[in-house]
Amino acid sequence: VIDRTEVQSLILAPSLAKHLSLHFLTLRTREHVRALAWHAADVVTTAATAVAPDDVVGHPSVHLGLTGDGVRLAGVPGRVFDALPSAFTRGMAHAAARLGDQGASGPECWASPFGPDDPPVHAVVLVADGAEPGSLAPYLRADRNDKSHPTAAAVRWTGDRRPDGTEVFGFRDGLSDPAIEHSGIDATPGNGVWDAEQRGWRPVATGEAVLGHRDESGAVAGHPDAAHLERDGSYLVVRKLQQHPEEFRKACERWATDLGPKVTPEAVAAGLVGRHKDGTVVGLDGRDPEANDFLYRDERASTIAVAPSAHIRRANPRDSIAAANAIVRRHVLFRRGIPYLDPPATSGAEREAGLLFLAICADLRRQFEFVQTEWLQDGNRFGLGEERDALVGAREGATEEQSQVSLGLDGVRHRRPLATFVTTRGGEYVLLPSRSALRLLGDLRDD
């Protein structure tokens, strides 16, 4: 059972905020981090206080996350800090080589507040749809001159849902979203784990999303020595992924032209993603575009038209890899992202557009990093050699083999080198603590 008064609502429900601000905060002292956590315990939106627990479209919400640096500054006991996952305590920049963040995507090129010369970020406050941040409001503004002001630096990223629910390449996004057991949100077909024996979809075990609960292996998620800090919380992946829609459009056009008059640029784009722009899964034409009830191999509602190289199949192979029944359920992500469109950095420059990629997972290494590294940046598991994902693969400075992208059309595999369509602009791993954990952090003493 999940205590809904403890869990921040973003963990359990797909955030479909219309507008989202992420305030990244550098705090001055240990007392200021503790005070922020203490105040947040009364302000954050929990699964119990969310206006519409299973549908947060356009409903105000406030969430607080702490980075590894933030938890370190708060001064939790060494034994507890050492029990936290190293991916989290070291931070995302440290994971760059694993994640494929190289060249223009590398941390040395990241934007504020994650640039190489920026001060450490301790906390992020997520404010959706005009929510009142209450006692957190003073923290969201920095004051460089007043040394008694808690916040030394504050940087804001904003995202806006596009009216048609598309991401920047023009595809409907957020269609596949696994339901979490005991979250109160039912698993609709496709949104969960496929049980090959029961021949049906079921929700993912709570512990894949909420720490301190049983996960798909039957073990309790999180580390026993950090139980009070982790229980009823989760880790959130924050990544600003700049997209290059013109490059993507031109690449699809060129490829279509080379394949002859019968192939349209739309067909190429759909083949690379695995869904058409309106969401319809390739090969399931005529079905409801939002339908997510399909498999790649099983005869039930199956589609073989989605090639192993398509983004949706690499990101979630469903039943299509060896031992899928045991493996796929351990690498589930709960995506909570939103597109962004930033004003030009300098006059005359172009606006920067992309995805504020947000994903919940209980285990950063096993869930987010595994999907990013083993499935999206390496094609080995899919019989694609070193090929990287068509959409998010980092091909800048990559070898010739790594720069190849496959496209499956009507059962025929085509292959060619493609440009990079997504550049990482920065990001971090944060812990979304429960309200009790926030109070615990707020109440830490040095003696």
Ligand code: HEM
């Ligand atoms: C700018 C970068 C990205 C774009 C434009 C993008 C786009 C899309 C689109 C259009 C879909 C299909 C809609 C849906 O099923 O909800 C999708 C699905 C998905 N994406 Fe991405 N994506 C991006 C990055 C990522 C990253 C970095 C990951 C993981 C590390 C990821 C994981 C997934 C997953 C798990 C699915 C659901 C697949 C399924 O269950 O069928 N995506 N993405």
